[in-house]
Amino acid sequence: MLKSSQPPIVVGDRIVDLARETLRDGRGDVVPLRPRAWAVLRLLATRAGELVDKDEIMDEVWSDCEVTEDSLVQAIGDIRRALGDAGRSALKTVPRRGYMLVVDEKPSGDLVISGNTPRPSAVGEMTAPSTPRLSIMVLPFANIGGDPAQDYFVDGVTESLTTDLSRIAGSFVIARNTAFTFKGKAVNVRQIGRELNVRYVLEGSMQRGGNRFRLNAQLTDAETGSHVWAERFDKPAGDLLDMQDEIVSRLANTLNAELINAEARRAERSPRPDAMDLYFQGRACINKGVTRTFMAQARDFFMRALALDPGNVEAAVAAAQIDVSVGSAFLTDDSSVHFEAAEAALNKVLLHAPNHPRAHMLLGAVQMQSMRASRGIAECRQALLLDPNLADAHGFIGLGKFLLGRGEEVEEHIQEALRLSPRDTRAYLWYMFVGLGKLSISADHEAVDWFRRSIEFNRNHALSHFHFAAALALLGELKEARAAAAAGLVLDPSFTIRRYRTDARVDNPVYLAKRIRFYEGMRLAEVPEG
Incomplete structure (x- = not known):
C-alpha cells in the first residue's frame, strides 16, 4: 500500500495524487478513472520513467480475476484519455513488452491539490466508479445428482467456464478462488453484484442419471435480479473430459452472444452512450x-x-x-x-x-x-x-478449403464449428460454406439442403439466396430457383453474375474450373448477367 506521504507527480496538466489515490486536473478537481485503470496508472506512476512489463501489470492489477490482454489495452486507452493532451506523449507503448509513464517535475508547494469530492457530471450528478460492462461471476455449479464422485467433474466445468468466459472481448470475470468461497452456500445475486461490482451472475447445476448428463444454467442481471437467459443441456455421457470441453465451449459461445445482446439493450437506454x-x-x-x-x-x-x-x-x-x-x-x-x-x-x-x-x-x-x-x-x-472456443475460425478454415478447390473437406470444419457453437449467430455463413463445397463437387442435392438451412437460419444474406438459386436450377427446380434469386435481389439489387465472376479472388485453376457451374446455375435462375 502506498504511504500517504508519497508526493504527487505531474503529467502535463494532470496531477497523479498517489497519497489520495486520485488523478486531478490543475484546479484540484478529480478526473474520473475506473478502479482498474487507476491501478494501472498508479503502478506506472510509482515507477515513472521505467518500462513496466505488461505481464507484470496484468499480474498486479488483475490478480483476483481472469481477463485477456485486451483489458489492459482498454485500461491504457482510458488512462490516455484521462491524461488529456499529454496522454499520448506521456504514456509510451513498447510493442510486445510493456508501458512507460514519462512525467514532469514534482509539483511545487503552492500547487492546488485539494478536495476529495468527485467531479460533477454534465447533469450535476456525482461520478462514481461504474460496474464493468461484461463483468460476471460464475458461481460453482451444484452437483444435484447426489453422487460425490461427480463433484470433480462439476467443479471442472465451473473452472473451465470461468477461464473461457475471460476470453470474451472486454470481459471481467471474477477469479475461481473467490467464486469457490460461495460453494454450497445460499446466495443473494444482487448482494454479490454489489459486493463484487459485477453486472451478471451465472448459476448452474448438473445431474447424472444413468448414461446421460443434464446441465441447467441461468444468467442473472445482478442489478435487477431478473433472468437474462436460461438453458438446459441434455446429452449422453461419453468421455468426461471431451464432454466437459464441449459443454464449456457451448456455454461460453452462447453466453458471448447473450451478453452482447444484453449490453446492447442497456446501451439503447443510455442518454449519453x-x-x-x-x-x-x-x-x-x-x-x-x-x-x-x-x-x-x-x-x-x-x-x-x-x-x-x-x-x-x-x-x-x-x-x-x-x-x-x-x-x-x-x-x-x-x-x-x-x-x-x-x-x-x-x-x-x-x-x-x-x-x-x-x-x-x-x-x-x-x-x-x-x-x-x-x-x-x-x-x-x-x-x-x-x-x-472461436468457432467462427473453424468456419473460415472451411471456406479456405473451398477456395483451394477442396470442397469435399469443408463439412468437417463446419461440423467442428457447430459442435462448439450450434446456435451461433454466424452459423448461416457456415451452412453456406458447406453448400459451396458440396456444389463444387456436384453434390447438388446436399448443396440445396445446406443452402436452405442457411436461409432458414438467417434470411438477411443475399449471397446465400443466390447460391441456393444456382443449386436448385442445376437440379431443374427452375420455379423455386427463380424465386430464390428474386429474394436475393430484394436484399442486394445490384448483384450480377459479372460481378461474381470477375471478382473470383482466387487464382487456383481447380477452384476456377469448378466455379463455372455456379455461373450456369445462376443464369438458369435468372440472376442478372450484368
Whole structure:
C-alpha cells in the first residue's frame, strides 16, 4: 500500500495524487478513472520513467480475476484519455513488452491539490466508479445428482467456464478462488453484484442419471435480479473430459452472444452512450445479417465509438469486420478496396494487441480471399490457439478449403464449428460454406439442403439466396430457383453474375474450373448477367 506521504507527480496538466489515490486536473478537481485503470496508472506512476512489463501489470492489477490482454489495452486507452493532451506523449507503448509513464517535475508547494469530492457530471450528478460492462461471476455449479464422485467433474466445468468466459472481448470475470468461497452456500445475486461490482451472475447445476448428463444454467442481471437467459443441456455421457470441453465451449459461445445482446439493450437506454455502448450496439447490428443497411448501421456505431475512443481495440476489430463482410458478400464491384482496408486496420490492431484472436481470424479471412488461402488458414489456426472456443475460425478454415478447390473437406470444419457453437449467430455463413463445397463437387442435392438451412437460419444474406438459386436450377427446380434469386435481389439489387465472376479472388485453376457451374446455375435462375 502506498504511504500517504508519497508526493504527487505531474503529467502535463494532470496531477497523479498517489497519497489520495486520485488523478486531478490543475484546479484540484478529480478526473474520473475506473478502479482498474487507476491501478494501472498508479503502478506506472510509482515507477515513472521505467518500462513496466505488461505481464507484470496484468499480474498486479488483475490478480483476483481472469481477463485477456485486451483489458489492459482498454485500461491504457482510458488512462490516455484521462491524461488529456499529454496522454499520448506521456504514456509510451513498447510493442510486445510493456508501458512507460514519462512525467514532469514534482509539483511545487503552492500547487492546488485539494478536495476529495468527485467531479460533477454534465447533469450535476456525482461520478462514481461504474460496474464493468461484461463483468460476471460464475458461481460453482451444484452437483444435484447426489453422487460425490461427480463433484470433480462439476467443479471442472465451473473452472473451465470461468477461464473461457475471460476470453470474451472486454470481459471481467471474477477469479475461481473467490467464486469457490460461495460453494454450497445460499446466495443473494444482487448482494454479490454489489459486493463484487459485477453486472451478471451465472448459476448452474448438473445431474447424472444413468448414461446421460443434464446441465441447467441461468444468467442473472445482478442489478435487477431478473433472468437474462436460461438453458438446459441434455446429452449422453461419453468421455468426461471431451464432454466437459464441449459443454464449456457451448456455454461460453452462447453466453458471448447473450451478453452482447444484453449490453446492447442497456446501451439503447443510455442518454449519453460511450464508446463501449456504441460498440455493443454495432455488434448487435452485425448479428442481424449482411445487408447494406445493417452494415452501414454497424459501421456508424463503430466509427462513433472510435471517434470517442481512438484506442478502442474491439471497435477497431469490429469496424474491420464490416469491410470483410462487405467484400465477402460481393456487395460492391471492387471488394479488394474493402479487403485492403480491413487488412491495414487488422495489422494495426495486431501491432498493439498481438494476441487478439478475432483479429487473427479476420486477417485470415482477408488473406483467403486475396489469393493467399493457405496463409489465411494458418492465421485462423493461430486464432484457435489463442481461443479454442472461436468457432467462427473453424468456419473460415472451411471456406479456405473451398477456395483451394477442396470442397469435399469443408463439412468437417463446419461440423467442428457447430459442435462448439450450434446456435451461433454466424452459423448461416457456415451452412453456406458447406453448400459451396458440396456444389463444387456436384453434390447438388446436399448443396440445396445446406443452402436452405442457411436461409432458414438467417434470411438477411443475399449471397446465400443466390447460391441456393444456382443449386436448385442445376437440379431443374427452375420455379423455386427463380424465386430464390428474386429474394436475393430484394436484399442486394445490384448483384450480377459479372460481378461474381470477375471478382473470383482466387487464382487456383481447380477452384476456377469448378466455379463455372455456379455461373450456369445462376443464369438458369435468372440472376442478372450484368
